Amino acid sequence: MVNILDRKKTAAQIVAGARNQEKMSAYELINGIFENFFELHGDRLSGDDAAIVGGIATLADKSVTVIATNKGESAQERMLTHFGCPQPSGYRKALRLIRQAEKFGRPVFIFVNTAGAYPGKSAEESGQGEALARNLLEISEVKVPIISVIYGEGGSGGALALACGDSVWMVENSMYSVLSPEGFAAILWKDSKRADEAAEVMQLTPEKLLAQKVIEGIIPESHSHKRVCRAIKKTIEQEMKELMSLSPNELLVKRYERFRKF
Amino acid sequence: MQLFNELKTLGQQHIKADKKAGERVPSGLWIACPKCHQSLYHKDLGTYQVCPNCEYGFRITARERLAWLVDDFKELDADMKTTDPLNFPDYNKKLEKSRRNTGLNDSILTGIAKIQTEEFALGIMDPNFIMGSMGTVTGEKITHLFEDALKKRLPVILFTASGGARMQEGIFSLMQMAKISAAVRRHSNEGLLYITVLTDPTTGGVTASFAMQGDIILAEPRVLIGFAGKRVIEQTIHQKVPNNLQDAETVLERGFIDAIVQRRDLKQKLEWLLESHSKGGLVNG
Numbered sequence: 001m002v003n004i005l006d007r008k009k010t011a012a013q014i015v016a017g018a019r020n021q022e023k024m025s026a027y028e029l030i031n032g033i034f035e036n037f038f039e040l041h042g043d044r045l046s047g048d049d050a051a052i053v054g055g056i057a058t059l060a061d062k063s064v065t066v067i068a069t070n071k072g073e074s075a076q077e078r079m080l081t082h083f084g085c086p087q088p089s090g091y092r093k094a095l096r097l098i099r100q101a102e103k104f105g106r107p108v109f110i111f112v113n114t115a116g117a118y119p120g121k122s123a124e125e126s127g128q129g130e131a132l133a134r135n136l137l138e139i140s141e142v143k144v145p146i147i148s149v150i151y152g153e154g155g156s157g158g159a160l161a162l163a164c165g166d167s168v169w170m171v172e173n174s175m176y177s178v179l180s181p182e183g184f185a186a187i188l189w190k191d192s193k194r195a196d197e198a199a200e201v202m203q204l205t206p207e208k209l210l211a212q213k214v215i216e217g218i219i220p221e222s223h224s225h226k227r228v229c230r231a232i233k234k235t236i237e238q239e240m241k242e243l244m245s246l247s248p249n250e251l252l253v254k255r256y257e258r259f260r261k262f
Numbered sequence: 263m264q265l266f267n268e269l270k271t272l273g274q275q276h277i278k279a280d281k282k283a284g285e286r287v288p289s290g291l292w293i294a295c296p297k298c299h300q301s302l303y304h305k306d307l308g309t310y311q312v313c314p315n316c317e318y319g320f321r322i323t324a325r326e327r328l329a330w331l332v333d334d335f336k337e338l339d340a341d342m343k344t345t346d347p348l349n350f351p352d353y354n355k356k357l358e359k360s361r362r363n364t365g366l367n368d369s370i371l372t373g374i375a376k377i378q379t380e381e382f383a384l385g386i387m388d389p390n391f392i393m394g395s396m397g398t399v400t401g402e403k404i405t406h407l408f409e410d411a412l413k414k415r416l417p418v419i420l421f422t423a424s425g426g427a428r429m430q431e432g433i434f435s436l437m438q439m440a441k442i443s444a445a446v447r448r449h450s451n452e453g454l455l456y457i458t459v460l461t462d463p464t465t466g467g468v469t470a471s472f473a474m475q476g477d478i479i480l481a482e483p484r485v486l487i488g489f490a491g492k493r494v495i496e497q498t499i500h501q502k503v504p505n506n507l508q509d510a511e512t513v514l515e516r517g518f519i520d521a522i523v524q525r526r527d528l529k530q531k532l533e534w535l536l537e538s539h540s541k542g543g544l545v546n547g
Binding site (some may be wrong): 057060080124125130132161178179184201203257260 | 303347348350351376396401403405427429432433434436437438439440441443444445446447448451465466467471472473474475487488489490494495498499500503504507509516517518545
């Protein structure tokens with residue numbers, strides 16, 4: 001216990017850690033945890049957003065659906081994914097894959113590392129608000145377990161729309177908040193340079209969020225990507241086992257209560 | 263100047279500025295419409311507070327709207343107050359000011375209402391309460407309204423007006439979006455009707471949750487509807503966005519709302535919609 005307190009980080013350090021360029025990419029993470037990943041594209045409505053990667057994979061000999069936000073690796077990819085900020089078509093793709101998982105009884109795993117839903121002209125035109133709203137509405141009654149892991153930034157409604165299932169975990173260096181600390185400081189104090197101060201009052205660190213029961217737990221992180229993948233895998237396998245033992249009805253009641261308490 | 267000096271009646275002493283004149287002129291008589299920029303005499307806005315030039319509905323308090331909207335109303339959860347979960351500096355001061363201005367304890371008024379004989383659960387957000395932002399109390403009152411409506415098998419009508427999530431309540435504000443959505447879904451699963459009326463402005467977390475989940479989504483003319491604010495978009499992607507990008511009319515064209523209804527027609531249109539969805543859809547039945 002003393003050990004943990006000794007290396008306690010400030011909120012600003014956690015934010016910096018969450019945004020670290022060394023974080024794993026979506027593909028590295030998926031392939032590090034799951035086997036036989038088969039990617040599926042498109043939202044069947046308007047397009048295919050590179051900022052959301054999804055498909056079918058295997059975990060502990062079970063067929064599962066995997067979805068992850070993707071920041072991209074090269075400069076070109078990062079432009080294409082808007083640095084990991086999904087478009088409405090990305091959220092619609094995610095929902096399509098979740099509905100598909102439900103039809104075939106597959107649990108869903110979602111990995112979140114996004115500053116938020118993409119704010120832009122095209123996103124507004126194709127209904128960013130509607131896309132997020134629909135995810136929240138539909139996911140509240142999907143009859144298979146949905147487990148989310150925030151492994152970097154968890155920004156606002158864009159993160160919530162991918163973390164509104166049965167269980168949400170965060171890795172040690174990650175954040176989850178109503179808005180970026182910069183935006184928060186700009187709105188409240190009209191000074192985005194006070195972001196560090198904002199990070200502190202926002203209580204966006206995994207520790208604070210766990211205490212408030214916003215999340216289920218924290219996964220330890222280290223520099224070795226392999227070790228992080230192993231830690232995540234262990235946690236989500238255990239979660240899957242527990243959630244799969246519930247009947248669909250029990251699952252949905254539990255999911256309702258999870259948010260009803262706030 | 264010679265002439266002025268000679269004719270005493272027009273002398274400079276007679277046309278000196280009356281320094282106190284400004285104080286005697288009441289302020290607020292003339293209002294500029296924020297949409298069409300026309301100067302309007304305040305009485306021309308009328309009961310409904312609508313610009314006679316462009317039909318834009320001015321931002322009014324929830325209680326002002328209630329006065330002309332319903333024939334009967336029983337308020338719910340009137341005393342519910344926020345616990346200030348983040349202990350946020352100066353938040354209480356801000357709350358007190360908003361409470362004085364709106365006569366509400368938080369940004370929404372909820373209750374069971376009637377238009378003629380049609381009974382329904384009603385929520386009206388107040389843009390004058392910290393910009394109608396959605397805090398824990400807002401979320402709790404809306405969720406409770408849906409749960410109550412489900413128990414009583416009543417339709418729900420919500421008037422949205424919000425700058426988005428309440429920053430001072432941080433992550434707890436965000437959680438309200440998922441909480442309300444799940445309650446909307448339960449209500450909807452029972453085949454009950456949910457109508458949203460988007461008023462100025464409907465943005466952020468409110469757009470991204472219950473505002474866009476109505477079976478029927480109406481909007482007042484020219485109101486702002488969007489997810490990310492214009493300034494946020496411009497400062498993030500460094501591109502100018504067109505002025506009308508988030509006007510109700512544009513959003514209608516893009517396929518996200520069902521109809522734009524003028525304020526003075528709202529009561530009658532809502533009554534008709536309620537009637538056409540009650541009694542198994544048999545109008546006059």
